[in-house]
Amino acid sequence: MTNNGMFTSIDASASGLTAQRLRMDVIAGNIANVDTTRTPEGGPFKRQLVVFASKTDMTFRKFPFLPMKIKTEMQNPGEGVKVLELMKDPAPPRLRYEPGHPDANNEGYVAYPNVDVIKEMVDMISASRAYEANVTAINSAKAMAMKAISIGNA
Numbered sequence: 520m521t522n523n524g525m526f527t528s529i530d531a532s533a534s535g536l537t538a539q540r541l542r543m544d545v546i547a548g549n550i551a552n553v554d555t556t557r558t559p560e561g562g563p564f565k566r567q568l569v570v571f572a573s574k575t576d577m578t579f580r581k582f583p584f585l586p587m588k589i590k591t592e593m594q595n596p597g598e599g600v601k602v603l604e605l606m607k608d609p610a611p612p613r614l615r616y617e618p619g620h621p622d623a624n625n626e627g628y629v630a631y632p633n634v635d636v637i638k639e640m641v642d643m644i645s646a647s648r649a650y651e652a653n654v655t656a657i658n659s660a661k662a663m664a665m666k667a668i669s670i671g672n673a
Contacts, residue, residue, distance in 0.1 A: 534599030535653040566608035574598035
């Protein structure tokens with residue numbers, strides 16, 4: 520990884536902002552589809568999850584014969600976060616007894632999405648706090664850069 524000076528932390532936090540915004544959009548979609556019993560794929564809506572990973576690949580497979588390079592790589596600051604995938608939650612749907620519902624099975628149960636609104640709200644608060652933390656980090660980096668410029672001009 521190359522060192523971009525003071526902009527490295529801003530870039531890392533900016534990637535966090537983008538990732539958390541996507542996470543909030545996915546959570547909002549989950550909440551919006553809490554009662555969707557029929558989808559184009561068939562069956563009820565399935566809760567979506569966002570999978571994140573570090574942009575920096577710090578696996579030992581990357582440098583198998585260069586232990587010093589591994590140590591150097593591990594000491595560098597992270598490059599931020601990336602979204603690996605949007606995956607469907609494998610949890611089973613919620614079954615509710617509603618024999619008059621058009622999507623009811625032979626026993627009168629309707630398969631509803633595996634979305635728990637309380638869990639989604641907790642995840643939304645978590646994503647919002649992470650977003651705010653990244654904004655704070657960017658503002659701090661900007662303030663430090665401005666202070667360094669003012670010291671250089673003195």
